Amino acid sequence: MKEVNEILSKLTLEEKVKLVVGVGMPGFFGNPPSKVHGAAGETHPIPRLGMPAAVLADGPAGLRINPTRENDEKTYHATAFPVETMLASTWNKELLEKVGQAVGEEVREYGVDILLAPAMNIHRNPLCGRNFEYYSEDPVLSGEMAAAFVKGVQSQGVGACVKHFVANEQETNRMQVDTIVSERALREIYLKAFEIAIKKAKPWTVMSAYNKLNGKYCSQNAWLLKKVLREDWGFEGFVMSDWYAGDNPVEQIKAGNDLIMPGKTYQVNFQRKDEIEEIMQALKEGKLSEDELNECVRNILNVLLKTPSFRKYSYSNKPDLDAHAKIAYEAGAEGVVLLKNNDVLPFDKTTPFALFGTGQIETIKGGTGSGDTHPRYIVSILDGIKEAGLKVDEQLMKRYEDYIAKMRETEQYKPRAGLWGTIEKPKLPENFLSEDEIKVIAERNDVGIIVISRISGEGYDRKPIKGDFYLSDDEFELIQKVSSQFHKLEKKVLVILNIGSPIEIASWRDMVDGILLIWQAGQETGRIVADTLVGKINPSGKLPTTFPKDYKDIPSWNFPGEPVDNPQKVVYEEDIYVGYRYYDTFNVEPAYEFGFGLSYTKFEYKDLNVSLDGDLVKISYVVTNVGKYPGKEISQVYVKAPKGKINKPFQELKAFHKTRLLNPGESETINLEIPLRELASFVKDEWFVEKGEYEIRIGASSRDIRLRKIFSIEKERTFKP
Ligand code: BGC
Numbered sequence: 164m165k166e167v168n169e170i171l172s173k174l175t176l177e178e179k180v181k182l183v184v185g186v187g188m189p190g191f192f193g194n195p196p197s198k199v200h201g202a203a204g205e206t207h208p209i210p211r212l213g214m215p216a217a218v219l220a221d222g223p224a225g226l227r228i229n230p231t232r233e234n235d236e237k238t239y240h241a242t243a244f245p246v247e248t249m250l251a252s253t254w255n256k257e258l259l260e261k262v263g264q265a266v267g268e269e270v271r272e273y274g275v276d277i278l279l280a281p282a283m284n285i286h287r288n289p290l291c292g293r294n295f296e297y298y299s300e301d302p303v304l305s306g307e308m309a310a311a312f313v314k315g316v317q318s319q320g321v322g323a324c325v326k327h328f329v330a331n332e333q334e335t336n337r338m339q340v341d342t343i344v345s346e347r348a349l350r351e352i353y354l355k356a357f358e359i360a361i362k363k364a365k366p367w368t369v370m371s372a373y374n375k376l377n378g379k380y381c382s383q384n385a386w387l388l389k390k391v392l393r394e395d396w397g398f399e400g401f402v403m404s405d406w407y408a409g410d411n412p413v414e415q416i417k418a419g420n421d422l423i424m425p426g427k428t429y430q431v432n433f434q435r436k437d438e439i440e441e442i443m444q445a446l447k448e449g450k451l452s453e454d455e456l457n458e459c460v461r462n463i464l465n466v467l468l469k470t471p472s473f474r475k476y477s478y479s480n481k482p483d484l485d486a487h488a489k490i491a492y493e494a495g496a497e498g499v500v501l502l503k504n505n506d507v508l509p510f511d512k513t514t515p516f517a518l519f520g521t522g523q524i525e526t527i528k529g530g531t532g533s534g535d536t537h538p539r540y541i542v543s544i545l546d547g548i549k550e551a552g553l554k555v556d557e558q559l560m561k562r563y564e565d566y567i568a569k570m571r572e573t574e575q576y577k578p579r580a581g582l583w584g585t586i587e588k589p590k591l592p593e594n595f596l597s598e599d600e601i602k603v604i605a606e607r608n609d610v611g612i613i614v615i616s617r618i619s620g621e622g623y624d625r626k627p628i629k630g631d632f633y634l635s636d637d638e639f640e641l642i643q644k645v646s647s648q649f650h651k652l653e654k655k656v657l658v659i660l661n662i663g664s665p666i667e668i669a670s671w672r673d674m675v676d677g678i679l680l681i682w683q684a685g686q687e688t689g690r691i692v693a694d695t696l697v698g699k700i701n702p703s704g705k706l707p708t709t710f711p712k713d714y715k716d717i718p719s720w721n722f723p724g725e726p727v728d729n730p731q732k733v734v735y736e737e738d739i740y741v742g743y744r745y746y747d748t749f750n751v752e753p754a755y756e757f758g759f760g761l762s763y764t765k766f767e768y769k770d771l772n773v774s775l776d777g778d779l780v781k782i783s784y785v786v787t788n789v790g791k792y793p794g795k796e797i798s799q800v801y802v803k804a805p806k807g808k809i810n811k812p813f814q815e816l817k818a819f820h821k822t823r824l825l826n827p828g829e830s831e832t833i834n835l836e837i838p839l840r841e842l843a844s845f846v847k848d849e850w851f852v853e854k855g856e857y858e859i860r861i862g863a864s865s866r867d868i869r870l871r872k873i874f875s876i877e878k879e880r881t882f883k884p
Contacts, residue, residue, distance in 0.1 A: 263315020300742030306359025509698030532621020547689020805855030
């Protein structure tokens with residue numbers, strides 16, 4: 164603090180203004196590249212005082228920097244971890260912390276100071292193009308996953324940035340759209356996730372979101388950035404804007420958006436002036452006081468002084484990529500979700516099987532945009548299977564290799580440059596094998612496996628159409644043909660879903676014997692798939708988000724806002740009834756519920772004890788592996804509130820636990836605590852706990868409740884926000 168005040172006293176007014184505005188997007192629009200090529204931004208250095216620039220880089224599935232540099236032989240690859248939704252499917256806090264440590268080491272060793280992750284918006288609608296970058300539809304799961312990840316990152320002496328604060332649940336018109344949402348839904352769902360992460364892990368920075376919140380840009384919203392974030396939650400780091408967000412830099416500073424990123428917004432928005440000039444002008448005219456500016460500078464300095472750049476850390480450019488590859492594998496291994504299994508998995512290493520679907524070769528490791536990564540390699544599903552020595556049908560494999568190579572040369576399906584410098588590959592037709600060919604393939608194999616893939620990314624939302632939320636006709640026909648030929652011979656069929664967020668499953672699942680959801684598992688995808696097929700990995704992931712039966716069933720029916728062709732506002736009419744809170748309260752049956760996931764083994768739950776000890780609800784129970792394979796079980800604690808003065812969802816997740824690896828016959832006793840405040844609803848400016856009988860429900864999923872017990876709260880309680 165003393166050092167901060169000392170620096171502050173030495174800064175000229177112009178230097179202070181520079182500190183609250185980034186240097187412009189490095190490497191674009193004639194701006195010099197960052198010392199770390201591909202970093203998303205930098206703060207202004209103050210060489211006179213020996214203050215270097217701090218370097219900021221994405222993102223949620225691993226550090227996003229350029230893997231190569233001009234006139235430089237060396238490479239700068241970073242590990243591609245599974246996407247956040249898959250990390251959340253692990254429900255494993257220790258593992259998330261470990262992933263955070265690995266990413267943090269790469270951040271530090273490549274000379275970056277602040278990682279622009281984790282992203283933690285809520286899965287309000289399955290079609291949000293960036294859902295893969297977000298954890299869950301539930302704030303407790305999101306907040307806990309983010310807290311663990313931030314702890315891991317920051318244990319490496321670099322900063323994390325929780326983003327996008329707040330209510331940024333769509334890509335359509337994301338820079339202007341006005342999110343209209345009640346304070347109750349904000350506090351209980353959308354802010355709650357951030358509140359947990361900020362209180363538990365103290366991230367160095369927060370990124371304010373692009374959108375408006377109830378009429379005011381998040382980056383210009385003093386209620387959000389000062390009242391909620393600092394006064395209510397005690398946040399001590401700095402807030403940065405999302406890239407080119409908002410429309411008024413002076414208002415941003417006044418509202419407590421400390422750093423305007425990336426700076427030089429006029430380079431992309433010709434209507435705008437230089438932020439530095441605008442802020443200087445406002446100071447001159449008395450529209451902004453130096454005290455207001457100082458507050459932002461102080462917040463920024465508090466963090467900058469901790470950065471490796473400021474401490475002149477000499478980074479190696481050699482993070483331990485081999486060790487991190489193992490962590491990426493481990494994280495993916497625990498995030499695989501087995502949705503259906505009628506005796507198809509696991510199978511023996513010697514079982515001959517046929518692999519269908521172009522995604523076996525063009526495997527999707529993650530989504531596009533700032534959540535992308537540039538790893539050393541990506542193990543495709545086919546490569547993973549070959550490496551593991553499994554008995555995949557070689558003729559069919561060759562058929563797919565030739566088909567893809569040939570199609571990608573045609574004008575229609577040629578890979579092309581997309582947004583963000585990614586190479587987009589138009590979706591290939593999947594139905595090129597005749598019924599007769601498949602019949603012969605079925606004769607010589609014991610299992611048929613079909614890969615279905617999807618990709619999405621920053622800048623656009625998905626669509627409720629065939630080929631996106633629904634299977635395309637050719638995908639459907641492929642599943643139909645393979646199933647009918649294999650089933651005629653009494654052989655099994657498995658579908659592998661290589662997707663970033665839910666698709667429609669209910670209309671075709673009865674055709675197949677098994678469904679394995681591998682999400683977008685990063686660079687190790689193929690190895691994870693191969694090991695799961697033969698039981699080296701026993702799936703232990705559970706859904707962090709509901710798979711609805713049909714798009715018409717979802718509560719956020721008005722996504723992405725109105726007017727439909729160019730949404731100016733989006734009203735969160737479903738209010739607190741997001742995800743399972745809606746499906747459970749209004750009796751809408753999903754295809755696969757929140758918290759669902761099968762295992763190769765079975766678990767039994769027993770001995771539930773619940774007691775109230777002061778302001779803590781104490782819970783204990785025992786989980787036993789009663790099946791044949793070693794495995795881990797995720798148990799979930801839902802609370803059903805009494806019917807009282809306020810409407811409540813049918814039940815809400817309040818705690819969860821993943822066991823250690825339990826051998827057949829082994830048990831683990833689980834002890835969990837829920838602070839009373841976490842049972843509250845947000846009513847008229849405070850948290851309110853109704854008196855009455857509460858039911859503690861211990862579930863293997865939100866709809867598979869194994870143990871229940873009632874406890875009473877005798878008196879109403881209130882807590883400050
Ligand atoms: C994204 C942020 C990202 C930033 C810098 C923005 O477009 O919304 O998530 O951190 O760019 O790349």
